[in-house]
Amino acid sequence: MVDRKKLTPAQRRRLLASPAGWIACGLGSGLAPVAQGTFGSLAALLPWLWLRTLSPSLYVAALALAFALGVWACNVAGRALDVDDHRSLVWDEFVGQWLALLPLLWLPAPGWMVAAGFVLFRLFDVWKPWPIGWLDRHLKGGLGVMADDAVAGALAGIVLALAAAII
Template sequence: MSAKKTLSREQRRALLATPAGWLACGFGSGLTPVAQGTFGSLAALLPWLLLRELSLPLYLLVLLIGFGVGVWACNVAGRTLGVDDHRSLVWDEFIGQWIALLPLLIPALLPASGFAWWMLLAGFVLFRLFDVWKPWPISWLDRRVKGGMGVMIDDVVAGVFAALVLALGLHFLS
């Protein structure tokens, strides 16, 4: 099956029938007919609104556990679909988006007025930009690393790039 092909009804059922598939497809957000990565990134914003209340060490622990579970879930889901990185697998967007928004949890980076919704929008757009554009080494990782790790790692790096740009932007604005 090509990574571009739409899922059949049976493949959708197979994904949603297991915890690994449910998680890998971002609780169903990756099953939209178009722009799965964008919808996955948007869906990731909802739990982030709760996660942002965590302490920074606990948030980082959630990211680490989410990454490890994501490698497993995307590996299982990819085997179910017969494709390493099908576009419906969007848990990597969740983790990448949460990494991109990391600077919004560091009070020293925020302006004196504190958090504003435009910052969330900026983090979202930056992550999507790096995830779609795939500058080196993201493109290299995307081509070379396979399985669940391959699904996850390029979005982690895209999230790091987006977080760095967001942090720099916040620094210069404050």
């Protein structure tokens, strides 16, 4: 079994030997030496700048496609690493972050709202309240990698929208 904290050079080569590995590790952002999930969430903000220009229906379609792509990529990468959910696999952070920022398609998106969406997603992702923790413990493979962060992102998006409505 692989060390969940650090990739060996051989594991890094296996991970980066396929397009699935590159996607799963967030185009390299998951290879940060520490706080891989945070680096993945930060990296997700760059493509979000383009995604937010899409219509809501295209944004949701892009999210669905990114989720399905992540299930496949994280499944392939997890098998290559011989672990279900290694911390270097951060495509789930990309999708979760994009879900958390979904309300900003309808709301003004000043920097503090983007920062709030980022922080809320990271809190839900780390804290893992029900049902996020349950999904994290019970689903395996690529679907397991992706599902808990998708729910964390959705819950963060709901809280962000509620906060915006109150403010």
